[in-house]
Amino acid sequence: MSGHNVWTHKGTFLLAAVGSAVGLGNLWRFPYLTGENGGGAFILIYALTIFAVGIPILIAETMLGRTSRQSPIMGMRHLTKTHKTSRAWESIGWLGAASAFLILSFYSVIAGWALHYTWLMLTGSLVGADAATISAGFDALLASPGLMTLYHTLFIAFSALIVGMGIHKGIESGLRIMMPALFVILIVVLIYGVINGDVRAAASFLFTFNIADLSLEGWLQAMGQSFFTLSLGMGAIMAYGAYISSEASLTRTAIAVAFVDTAVAMVAGLAIFSLVFGAGLETGQGPGLMFVTLPLAFADMPFGALVGGVFFILVLGAAISSSISLIEPVAAFLVERFDMTRPQAVTIMVVAAWAMGLLTVVSFNIWAEGTLFHALFGRSAFEFIELLTNIFMPLGGLMIALFAGWALTQNEVMKELGTNITWFKTWRFLVRFVGPAAVSFVFLRTIPQVEGYVVPTLGALLIVGVFALSQRLRKSA
Ligand code: PFF
Secondary structure, three states, rough: OOOOOOOOOHHHHHHHHHHHHHOOOHHHHHHHHHHOOHHHHHHHHHHHHHHHHHHHHHHHHHHHHHOOOOOHHHHHHHHHHOOOOOOHEEEEEEHHHHHHHHHHHHHHHHHHHHHHHHHHHHHOOOOOOHHHHHHHHHHHOOOOOHHHHHHHHHHHHHHHHHHOEEEEEHHHHHHHHHHHHHHHHHHHEEEEEEEEOOOHHHHHHHHHOOOOHHHHHHHHHHHHHHHHOOOOOHHHHHHHHHOOOOOHHHHHHHHHOOOHHHHHHHHHHHHHHHHHHHHOOOOOOHHHOOOOOHHHHHHOOOOHHHHHHHHHHHHHHHHHHHHHHHHHHHHHHHHHHHOOHHHHHHHHHHHHHHHHHHHHHHHOOOOOOOOHHHHHHHOOHHHHHHHHHHHHHHHHHHHHHHHHHHHHHHHHHHHHHHHOOOHHHHHHHHHHHHHHHHHHHHHHHHHHHOOOOOOHHHHHHHHHHHHHHHHHHHHHO
8 A cells, every 4th residue: 555654763663663562562471371370380381482483473453554554454355356265254344353352451450559559669659668558459459440540541641641642743753752661661670689588489480491380271372372461362473564564574672572572571581580589589470470569579688669769650651652562553554444543543442442341440440240241151241352352362473473374375475574495485384384383282271161051152153243344345445
């Protein structure tokens, strides 16, 4: 599509993709999953999956964006025409949009907790507090729908503002300020952790590979996490890829994104576990690791309130740079398809995701049990939405791998990748066989969680529905 926007600099895609990849997944989810799954063995599987499955799919997804130069939904429609493949592949775009919308809805609520903790830390409210007080404080936050809604609203509105300002003035400028600041903060927190914590214990916990520590469930979680952390299968990378310059090397860029993302997760893990071990606390705290255990570690350390506050600012910044990449694919679609202005498109996406987020808010308090969701699916609305995204994400990745590896005209793909034949064949082998096999394995993780046939049936209906809708829109276009 001629006249489509391109990032101002050759390196901006890297910045944007790293911004998308580095987020709550690295700072909140990775450490607690590692903590729950025995450390090094979990990391080994995680890193292997990133390398053998994540990078090839990252390359494929960026390539789909760049060759189509449109938003994921319109871009997939375009590619099915130019490569004369089945229109069914268009569902990649729709699935991605649905996942981005669902993830944004709960991502913003959890990022809102970080806003609360930034405030508590910087005002010194937690200095010297004991474990009971801090954990009661977290429970009180979860029990308050009003407070959670307030933080959720502030967070999502700020993200919307950045995307609404456009890809150059909003996204590019925002990232150019935020990302370097985040790296500086991360290093400061690491140094603080090394001085005040127990970095030896942290390193031996993270880097001792004892495969016997890992359950099958942990193994599958490690693979699921490597998709989430690279923002794969959701159209975010495809949307950003639509703006990448034609000269940039897709392979080198993808490797750099994966490398930085993994490095951030490791450094964050090292810093967080240094503090946790230094304070003699437990590693297997689950989701509360960052919101209960870490504030407790900071409570008794020198300058803990200040450094803790700065740490939560890091969490917030990383979450914002990821949430803008969840808004962009859907907003760009609305602009392209319905000729909306960007602010209109962003408003529609964000207001809808905000409203959906209220379901996550109430899942921790007034609707914590006894709802229709519990009766039908045996879980809260939040857990159900998370489960859906856990299914959609690998499904999207699987379809991208199959589409790029099997459906596209391979001569065109080779031209677009611009690499030598050996690397092209290696990449193609990975997306044709290794990726799909690994992703099917990730699905195993979700199957035991699914009660009866309700969820699979609804999921299938949703996919068929989305596809039917896309066909109607296509006809009327
Ligand atoms: N990669 C982000 C993280 O690790 O926090 C989460 C995410 C962002 C997932 C954007 C998907 C996405 F499209």
